[in-house]
Amino acid sequence: MPASATFRIRRGDAQGGRFVDYTTEVAEGMVVLDAVHRIQAEKAPDLAVRWNCKAGKCGSCSAEVNGVPKLMCMSRLSDLPLEKPIVLEPMKAFPLLKDLVTDVSWNFAVKKKVKPFKPRPPDAPDGTWRMAQSDVDRVQEFRKCIECFLCQDVCHVLRDHRLYEGFIGPRFLVHVAALEMHPLDVEDRLPSLRDAHGIGYCNITKCCTKVCPEGITITDNAIIPLKER
Amino acid sequence: MADYETHRHDVLVIGAGGAGLRAAIEASASGVSVGLVCKSLLGKAHTVMAEGGIAAALANVDDRDDWRVHFADTMRGGQYVNNWRMAELHAKEAPARVRELEAWGAVFDRTPDGRILQRNFGGHRYPRLAHVGDRTGLEMIRTLQDRGVHQGIDVHMECTVTRLLVDDGRVVGAFGFDRPRGRFKVFEARAVVLATGGIGRAYKITSNSWEYTGDGHALAYAAGADLMDMEFVQFHPTGMIWPPSVQGILVTESVRGEGGILTNKDGRRFMFEDIPEAYKGQTADNEEEGWRYTQGDKAARRPPELLTRDHVSRCIVREIKEGRGSPHGGVYLDISWIKKRLPNAEEHIKRKLPSMYHQFKQLADIDITREPMEVGPTTHYVMGGVRVDAETQMSTVPGLFAAGECAAGINGANRLGGNSLSDLLVFGRRAGEHAARFARESGPGRIDPARVDVAARQAVEPFERGDGHADGPYRVQRDLQEMMQDLVGIVRTESEMRRALEGLQGLWERSRRVPVDGNREYNPGWHTALDLPNLLTASEAVTRSALERKESRGAHFREDFPDKDPASAKFNVVVRKAADGVMRVERVPIPEMPPELRQVIEEMK
């Protein structure tokens, strides 16, 4: 690994901005987020970036690394071509706030529109339920979602066609699938799935599945079964 | 006059981790209007990172468990300086809180008969932690978050509170700013719940994120509330140590719960060599028995790797200090060895510890199903916090409540793994309930515009500092972290802590000169500058309290007083801001435990 590397970071806000090159020391084991922090501490104290866990658990540090939507905390420098500047940009599907930070509040508004969990009456007199592990395996896959919104970022329905009104995006199709396939849930979300949630817009390009850092098989396991219902 | 937006809520909850969300849900369900403020996006609070599980005596896996055993375990873990009433309420109410999560949609791992599965954890006599693989916190925060947003709670995300507004001795609201734009917000409220989490960022090696700057501790302290037990900072025995950029990231205790063992460079399982008296009766004295315990043999006693965190951390430090550490200055934690015992070990490890598997694979190029991990202690949790009433969670200042990690009491000198998530639910709910009641019974507060102006001026003052040569905010923060790590860390002594107090003086002065570049839009340099006084307040509280406790107990270990002192078991250390603005330290006696609880402890010995 070279002793230093250059990071070409998109600085600025919605009004305008430009790429700025920062060269910083790098070392074995570092991830992109470490480099960003080092640049922040040494050269650009007001560089805006979101992060929390540094371990791929919170879904805060989403950005585009050399054009690929990724968690910066899980992107090892050793996997990147460091001889060229590494390009860091904010997610494109959401309005820019500043530098690497975008306004993802739309996602939180969408969540509110999905009908919440509604369980069947308890199975046992003490108010509890019985479910086999094999019955919960499938929803547990969907419930791994860390709401990083990288799948939303990469989905052309949102990114290119900007259909925020009519389509909830892969993240929330996964959310609907998690509710619909929850062994205890008795709510019916199928009508709204077609109308309000716009599942028909998805043409199964599978780009979302490819970027999901949690390895959720968004299309095959969540979207296609929902479409077939 | 400062320019600000005003928001009115009956109850304002500051913090959207498990404690804040549970409080907001409870308050809102009782019919009052609720505002919820957090520094990050919703769902990103620390709670999301919790891995191992939620402790509750459901007795689904071992029917010998009940609240009495959980209570006794918690008190033993906390070395009997816990608030016994909180420990009792916690043990009694945790099972109902976990079942309630299931009713709200959480999907826990299952037992063969279809109930919530429970796993072993340090200091818990029976398998007690309800869990979802090693991502329990995610399951919990998402369940609460989804429940909360459908209940009509007003969420103000990415908003930092910098001050509580007090009127006539009562808390009546809060002042803050939104992080994206830097605009001021005033929250008027009849009751305020603090659920801001911990202080781990005061230390260099920590499992905690940038959020853990002790804001709630400092806000409460500035408003006149008592902080208690601040000398008790938990150093989790197993943090990642290599590569350097991942130093401190947590390796869940579930690795040991699933059979993982600690060894030194000579391959010795050093934990067998030092088993404290109080735990001798319930700890295995040979490898075979320890293994059987992790596989669910009810006749077996638990392996010494599952002793309490304070003890395991100190054993690791001893191994390293005496030259038996691993190449990068830690010890080995090995789960791969279980392939000698289990036919499908690799699959088993991946299913039980999926995020640990990925964390090591992706961040350290280590396949934990094949090789051991290198680990060392990391600053993890603060037992100390706002002193609250056990039943209501109200602080010593009327109208101000606190719950979760930022409140003190339940954990005493050392927290057992899994007892935090359950604490958040039990006392989050209680705080919400009582804050709502307080709000209903109290008239609206009066917010003094002059105080808002002062708060606003203080918030933007860093931009006006002329001294471009003074150290920047990140530098001062780092120096504080290094000093606390070195001088008030796992092993403490009077002279070093005195030096820390002097060091803090200097850091206070530097923090007031820290210059800030740029403008108020999403500016981490500014945010870090504003965090410094909170970190310094928390650090000072830790140091002064640690000086006051002249014994070793739980997480607080003093080289100059290496033993437990029975007389010190009778008080908690409290700090508060005196009229002259100076931090005062006081010993407050622990109330006598009622005979029925004493009897429970005797029976469980």
Ligand SMILES: Cc1cc2nc3c(=O)[nH]c(=O)nc-3n(C[C@H](O)[C@H](O)[C@H](O)COP(=O)(O)OP(=O)(O)OC[C@H]3O[C@@H](n4cnc5c(N)ncnc54)[C@H](O)[C@@H]3O)c2cc1C
């Ligand atoms: C890696 C890791 C693993 C863990 N695993 C377990 C486990 O398995 N079991 C267990 O029981 N415990 C575990 N813990 C401990 C447990 O997760 C925490 O103690 C607990 O989640 C704290 O919850 P909380 O609700 O008190 O605070 P948090 O979840 O940390 O939430 C704090 C909230 O306060 C907000 N806030 C802070 N300051 C301000 C301010 N000034 N203005 C506005 N908002 C503010 C933050 O934005 C955040 O929303 C773990 C901790 C870590 C770090």
Ligand code: SF4
């Ligand atoms: S598969 Fe569907 S949801 Fe996923 S990216 Fe393609 S169009 Fe979007």
Ligand code: SF4
């Ligand atoms: S489904 Fe995957 S990519 Fe989409 S938000 Fe969830 S974790 Fe991120």
Ligand code: FES
């Ligand atoms: S910082 Fe949490 S996912 Fe990257």
